[in-house]
Amino acid sequence: MDFHLDTLLNLPDISVFTCYRQEDFTFLDLHFLNPKVKCKYCQYSTDNIHQERPILVRDLSICGQAVYLKISRRQIYCPFCKKYSTESLDFVEQGRNYTKRYENYIYERVKELTVEQVSYHEQLSAEQVKNIFSRIAQRKKKDWSNPERLSLDEFSKEKGKRQFVTVVSDLDRSSLLEVIDSHKSDEIIQVLKAQPQAMRDNVKEVSVDMWGGFQKVVKETFPNALIVIDRFHVMQLVNQALNKIRLLLEFKGLRNRCLLLKNGENLNREEQEELQILLNQSPCLGIAYELKEELRNIYETSTTVKMGFRKLQKWLVYARCLFGQTAETIEKHIQAICHYFINRTTSGVMEGLNTKIKLIIRQSYGFNTFESLREKLLACLF
Ligand SMILES: [Zn+2]
Structure with missing residues (x-):
């Protein structure tokens, strides 16, 4: 038992039993201070452990060294529920190989860097990084919170190529609301109609360019909004x-x-x-x-x-x-x-946001699907 490492680890009711290095990684062998495990169905607790299964969980680095936690997954048999129950841990989700804090850390890193860079620094595969990012991004999804003035605009996916994505932003908050992988009015309408009707009815102005498609989109999805050509x-x-x-x-x-x-x-x-x-x-x-x-x-x-x-x-x-x-x-x-x-509504105030959008699109070669590009844009600019 090493109290200094416990302080460093900072996980409740858990102590570092031993610590060793293997290849490029540091392993912390942990043990639980509480001998009892709760049944996850009825909260009955017992120290009669049915079986223990060791797992390895990636955690935040310590002193620049990648860290794996070695923990036992403890299982009990609950006599009341007549079921086996595996202990749930606060710091790692069921079935995951990373601590929650590590997943959050990766999410924040991807917002700043490319997937390749994070993958390289963390010794994870690009797929692992994308998977973690996408999970957290899904969870952090926010709603539009009743915008009154919107802007619809298009961006080319690759410089010089005529492939466009449509970007919806909130003019009053200078924030990005949605990115749509299309520049066809019907497809844009379909995506926007997923937003609640009451919220769409509340939109008062939409700033667009002179492409007729956008005006059709506004009429169908934001029926009470005034169309303002930017x-x-x-x-x-x-x-x-x-x-x-x-x-x-x-x-x-x-x-x-x-x-x-x-x-x-x-x-x-x-x-x-x-x-x-x-x-x-x-x-x-x-x-x-x-x-x-x-x-x-x-x-x-x-x-x-x-x-x-x-x-x-x-x-x-x-x-x-x-x-x-x-x-x-x-x-x-x-x-x-x-x-x-x-x-005097204009998308001019969006210039800063637009620059960031272009930068992220250009940076995001690591995201090979549109959905991951969209997740990154929304994570950074919502
Ligand atoms: Zn039970």
Whole structure:
């Protein structure tokens, strides 16, 4: 019996009988201080042990050394229940080879690192790490707790590939609520309808891009929500149109692109002068640039839906000539675009969250199924 090791081990009613090393591992041979075992059905307790079966349980490392606990699984025969009953242990779940605290530790590690890294450091297989993580993740599942403003967005699974996942986030809490392995409206609807109706009815606004599929999703799953086309997606579309004109007019180079697309008010004096020289070379490019800046101005200065709507319609008269298809798209969605002016709802606040989502997707090569990627995203960002 070693009291110092007992203190270190910190498990109630258990003492370290002996401690030895074998290969890369430290083994702690434990024994129970309480000679009696309770029947798990009726709580009757007896010291008449029917049989003992030794098991090995992985625990937290001590002094950088991987630790296995050697414990006896004690079984009794209960004369009242007329059944055999195996002792239940507080620190390890039935049928598991890891202590609860070790499983929680692995879960936290996977949130920070990749499965491969954790597997390497802990001398566990990738499968073991994934299994532990998934168990704890399942248990920690939380509910959405009545969000009022949501955002629906898509992310590509691999950079440059057109395979998307749909991401649902809570705009007020800047947290991730759900990740769906699809970019088809019917499949998204199916997943979202698993959430309680009352909670979905309570959603007041949903911010989306101009993809028609999302609007269908919102109408069917959040029937009382206002659809708001995200301001940044509209600006992005116009920036793309402006950039196309730049390329058509053969003003090549990254510098030109940067000068044109940057917010006018963020340019320093030198950049402003450079931009002016560029715009002077082509009236067409000049007008396209002014239109882009004017749209940004409309967003900044309109205070009501009506005001925004009026200004946007006026803007469209000129935009149609230069931006063609882009202007048509904006016109088609003008109502939902103008809903922005009610609460100025935008997914812009999600930028930090989106960066983390992308990072985790990129890091998660160890998770080869979508479900494990989803579990990791929700574990880290819910
Ligand atoms: Zn019993």
